[in-house]
Amino acid sequence: MGVEETLKKYSWILPLIQKADRATRAVIMKNFRQKKTNFFPEGEFNADVENLINCMLCPNMCRFDCGTLVASQNESMSPAYKARIGYYLTMGIIDPADSANKEFINLMYKCTNEENCKIWCPFDFSVVSLLETVRDDLNDEGLMPDYCKQQISKLNKTNTIEDYNIFETYKEKGIENIESDGNDDVFYYIGCQSMKFPEVVKANIEILKKAGIKFSTNLDKKVCCGGPAFNIREMETAKKFARKNKELIESTGAKIIISDCPGCILTLTERYEKAGIKIEKEIVHIVQYFRKLIDEGKLRFEKSIPEEFRKITIHDPCLIARNLKDTESIRMILNKIPDLEIIEPMYNKEYVHCCGWSGTAHWADKDLAIREAQNRINELKETGANIFISACPLCELGLAYGIDETEKEKYNILDISELLIKAL
Amino acid sequence: MDFKEFELIYKDNRCEIKDKQKIESKLKEIVGENNISTNDVDILAYSKDSTLIGMNWTIQGKIAGLPDFITWPETVEQISEILKLANKEKIPIIPFGEGSGVVGGAIAIYGGIIIDMKKFNKILKINDKNLTVTAQTGINGMNLERILNSKGYTTGHIPQSLYISSLGGWIAHRAAGQFSTKYGKIEDIVLGMEVVLPQGEIINFKTIARASTGPQLDKLFIGGEGTLGIVTKATLKIWPYPAKRTLISYVFPSIEDSFEAIRQILREQIYPAVVRIYDQFETMRHFPDIDKAKDKVMVVFICEGNSKLVDLEESITREKSEKNSGVDCGEHPVEHWLESRFRITETSSMPPYKIVFDTIEVASLWENASDIYHSVLKSMKQLQGVIMITAHVSHFYPNGVGIYFSFGGVPTKEQSDLEFYQKCWNTVVKAVLDAGGSIAHHHGIGINRAHWMESEWGTSMNTLKEIKKLLDPNDILNPGKVYVDTWKGGEK
Numbered sequence: 001m002g003v004e005e006t007l008k009k010y011s012w013i014l015p016l017i018q019k020a021d022r023a024t025r026a027v028i029m030k031n032f033r034q035k036k037t038n039f040f041p042e043g044e045f046n047a048d049v050e051n052l053i054n055c056m057l058c059p060n061m062c063r064f065d066c067g068t069l070v071a072s073q074n075e076s077m078s079p080a081y082k083a084r085i086g087y088y089l090t091m092g093i094i095d096p097a098d099s100a101n102k103e104f105i106n107l108m109y110k111c112t113n114e115e116n117c118k119i120w121c122p123f124d125f126s127v128v129s130l131l132e133t134v135r136d137d138l139n140d141e142g143l144m145p146d147y148c149k150q151q152i153s154k155l156n157k158t159n160t161i162e163d164y165n166i167f168e169t170y171k172e173k174g175i176e177n178i179e180s181d182g183n184d185d186v187f188y189y190i191g192c193q194s195m196k197f198p199e200v201v202k203a204n205i206e207i208l209k210k211a212g213i214k215f216s217t218n219l220d221k222k223v224c225c226g227g228p229a230f231n232i233r234e235m236e237t238a239k240k241f242a243r244k245n246k247e248l249i250e251s252t253g254a255k256i257i258i259s260d261c262p263g264c265i266l267t268l269t270e271r272y273e274k275a276g277i278k279i280e281k282e283i284v285h286i287v288q289y290f291r292k293l294i295d296e297g298k299l300r301f302e303k304s305i306p307e308e309f310r311k312i313t314i315h316d317p318c319l320i321a322r323n324l325k326d327t328e329s330i331r332m333i334l335n336k337i338p339d340l341e342i343i344e345p346m347y348n349k350e351y352v353h354c355c356g357w358s359g360t361a362h363w364a365d366k367d368l369a370i371r372e373a374q375n376r377i378n379e380l381k382e383t384g385a386n387i388f389i390s391a392c393p394l395c396e397l398g399l400a401y402g403i404d405e406t407e408k409e410k411y412n413i414l415d416i417s418e419l420l421i422k423a424l
Numbered sequence: 425m426d427f428k429e430f431e432l433i434y435k436d437n438r439c440e441i442k443d444k445q446k447i448e449s450k451l452k453e454i455v456g457e458n459n460i461s462t463n464d465v466d467i468l469a470y471s472k473d474s475t476l477i478g479m480n481w482t483i484q485g486k487i488a489g490l491p492d493f494i495t496w497p498e499t500v501e502q503i504s505e506i507l508k509l510a511n512k513e514k515i516p517i518i519p520f521g522e523g524s525g526v527v528g529g530a531i532a533i534y535g536g537i538i539i540d541m542k543k544f545n546k547i548l549k550i551n552d553k554n555l556t557v558t559a560q561t562g563i564n565g566m567n568l569e570r571i572l573n574s575k576g577y578t579t580g581h582i583p584q585s586l587y588i589s590s591l592g593g594w595i596a597h598r599a600a601g602q603f604s605t606k607y608g609k610i611e612d613i614v615l616g617m618e619v620v621l622p623q624g625e626i627i628n629f630k631t632i633a634r635a636s637t638g639p640q641l642d643k644l645f646i647g648g649e650g651t652l653g654i655v656t657k658a659t660l661k662i663w664p665y666p667a668k669r670t671l672i673s674y675v676f677p678s679i680e681d682s683f684e685a686i687r688q689i690l691r692e693q694i695y696p697a698v699v700r701i702y703d704q705f706e707t708m709r710h711f712p713d714i715d716k717a718k719d720k721v722m723v724v725f726i727c728e729g730n731s732k733l734v735d736l737e738e739s740i741t742r743e744k745s746e747k748n749s750g751v752d753c754g755e756h757p758v759e760h761w762l763e764s765r766f767r768i769t770e771t772s773s774m775p776p777y778k779i780v781f782d783t784i785e786v787a788s789l790w791e792n793a794s795d796i797y798h799s800v801l802k803s804m805k806q807l808q809g810v811i812m813i814t815a816h817v818s819h820f821y822p823n824g825v826g827i828y829f830s831f832g833g834v835p836t837k838e839q840s841d842l843e844f845y846q847k848c849w850n851t852v853v854k855a856v857l858d859a860g861g862s863i864a865h866h867h868g869i870g871i872n873r874a875h876w877m878e879s880e881w882g883t884s885m886n887t888l889k890e891i892k893k894l895l896d897p898n899d900i901l902n903p904g905k906v907y908v909d910t911w912k913g914g915e916k
Contacts, residue, residue: 016811031778057479057772064566073542076469093485103465122767
């Protein structure tokens with residue numbers, strides 16, 4: 001709620017205070033004056049205390065749609081409680097430096113960044129945006145949890161979020177690397193998690209080629225976007241990766257940057273800009289670009305999809321649905337593919353439930369993330385479809401954890417490009 | 425952590441558990457390793473409910489009650505076994521749904537074992553022919569309603585707490601939704617239940633539209649507030665999702681005019697789903713942009729259901745409103761209410777200024793409604809520190825109403841916020857009783873109203889206490905509520 005809206009909403013309070021007796025008025029005025037002294041920490045802090053208070057005192061209006069709460073069925077995962085603990089850590093009511101309070105610190109990382117909470121929030125913020133400000137203070141105090149330190153260490157050592165530089169595996173995975181000549185139309189920015197799905201990357205390259213696009217991938221120079229460091233709020237590493245990527249992207253000469261990873265899109269755009277490192281390029285998700293190519297007639301549907309791939313449901317990646325606010329590109333592409341039977345899950349588009357694999361939760365509590373993935377898989381199974389289509393490597397990774405070993409043959413999680421290529 | 429950093433509000437008469445490890449291992453045997461916790465991070469999470477004074481405590485680093493164990497049973501048999509253990513060891517049990525109660529019903533005031541019902545979250549059956557849904561009672565209200573909506577049904581039970589409350593909480597606290605004038609209250613909606621009694625016995629009340637099979641024992645558990653048994657499963661009435669919805673609003677010169685219009689509407693057996701009266705102050709607070717509403721009483725109506733019936737309801741609603749000096753305000757006020765009804769920000773905005781804020785809903789026959797309204801306002805205005813006392817009226821019957829007061833203020837002199845809060849509560853409740861009303865309409869008794877139960881019930885309270893003793897001889901199920909004056913009367 002903006003300042004103007006807030007003032008308007010509470011304009012009725014002023015006449016009440018004016019009408020009150022002198023003693024009451026004196027108490028109220030004192031309380032108003034002392035709000036910061038009473039309830040804000042002393043000294044410098046990064047935490048968004050105002051909104052931590054708003055969130056922790058809210059009766060949890062988003063609780064029914066919080067993925068971690070639904071997965072754990074534990075009140076301690078409720079958004080308002082996370083904000084409450086964030087506030088207590090900030091105020092020192094719970095001493096963050098006391099090793100006995102480690103679980104309270106861990107709670108600040110048990111969020112999947114899905115931002116379902118924002119849809120229902122009476123204050124229009126997401127809980128992760130608050131938790132990140134608490135993480136800033138924890139990092140400043142040297143209290144970053146070990147599992148986060150490990151991710152930062154991997155980033156600095158391998159330039160990716162893996163124990164090794166996953167981009168270097170392209171040859172063994174049969175992925176073609178296209179070096180930039182500095183004059184590309186498009187730079188295909190492959191996400192490091194996408195490298196775990198070589199068939200997806202190969203499909204994307206083939207689709208771009210079929211459309212006659214001049215593009216490069218620069219896999220020999222490629223590094224992580226730095227998204228994990230932004231999640232953890234280790235801003236030194238985050239900015240280092242932002243600078244590296246800006247240089248790499250600008251060296252291609254491409255006007256349009258496309259990525260197969262919605263997390264990369266968020267990082268390359270909003271997050272870099274907030275960190276003061278703006279890339280002056282059009283940066284879009286690959287489904288948005290494919291949609292454009294289809295509209296322009298550069299991609300034509302010439303083949304029939306094999307029968308076993310025809311009954312599908314859609315898992316909207318939350319970053320495309322809620323951050324890019326685009327739920328139509330995926331559907332537009334799928335609707336153009338002949339012979340498909342598309343069955344929407346109950347929770348779809350901007351109301352999609354998370355795969356469990358975004359944010360920091362899967363490092364802080366892998367079992368929790370898996371339970372969230374299982375919940376989402378159950379929702380997808382309820383559609384009766386056997387093919388689950390998504391457009392995010394993290395979703396595809398998370399959802400795979402949600403399928404029981406005995407059902408791996410029955411259900412197939414595919415990236416939209418893997419289906420699209422079958423029809424071109 | 426020993427939680428010494430936090431001031432504990434309810435700290436008297438805590439149960440002494442001599443061998444906590446033994447109890448923990450027995451609970452593990454019953455529910456499994458992953459369904460019990462004594463971790464600080466979990467214990468603190470279950471230290472409060474949504475009682476509004478609790479929000480002031482939260483920001484001040486105080487906690488209401490401190491449980492010893494949190495459990496998440498997955499079967500009714502596990503609940504039964506926990507209760508048997510609790511009886512043997514004389515440990516309090518506190519059933520917990522979504523923690524949205526506002527009278528302290530889920531606070532572990534003596535410590536003990538929380539039974540969190542969240543894993544009882546499944547819809548078991550939807551029966552189109554009978555128009556029923558059977559669900560486990562830990563299910564969140566919104567999750568129940570939106571699944572029903574997706575299949576073309578509604579329960580019609582839409583409380584403001586829909587997003588944050590559970591089916592079990594509705595039943596335990598005898599809840600009412602905002603659409604209740606048409607669809608009824610929870611006791612009208614529940615057709616069958618499974619209940620675990622305090623000593624572990626599992627009983628069932630079979631689902632039936634209506635029967636003449638002796639006293640309605642099942643009703644004892646609707647409003648039992650988790651003191652007489654834990655309801656684990658319920659079958660509810662459902663309705664086809666309404667085909668038509670008409671939004672109507674009128675402003676009236678006085679609350680009496682609005683009462684009279686609505687009384688006459690209901691006398692004609694016309695039941696708009698939503699009827700809400702806002703007194704002058706609430707009208708100014710919620711509808712400041714509507715010129716016609718200045719210094720008036722706003723009433724919003726929603727008629728819904730079969731299209732022909734809705735048209736008839738609309739016609740009679742308009743006729744009676746206009747006959748009682750109502751002026752048509754169009755759809756906008758109703759749209760505004762629909763858009764804003766779940767945007768609750770007041771609970772967050774008051775505590776940073778140490779303002780004590782709460783709502784108290786009470787019930788009345790038509791003949792006392794106006795007296796109760798004016799009497800409460802008059803009494804509260806005389807109380808030092810109170811800066812706001814207003815009301816809206818949102819539940820209606822052919823015979824009476826439910827009035828919902830809101831108050832805000834600050835403790836002056838040497839009062840604590842709890843003492844001031846108790847004084848406000850007691851002032852409202854006393855004025856209601858003196859004017860012939862009933863002390864609660866749909867939030868229940870919990871801690872906040874327990875000391876008024878004798879005044880409300882008279883000698884029949886003895887019978888209720890005897891029933892409690894019979895079912896729960898060791899007083900292990902949600903103790904310190906309903907029958908016990910935990911506030912020690914507060915400052916009457």
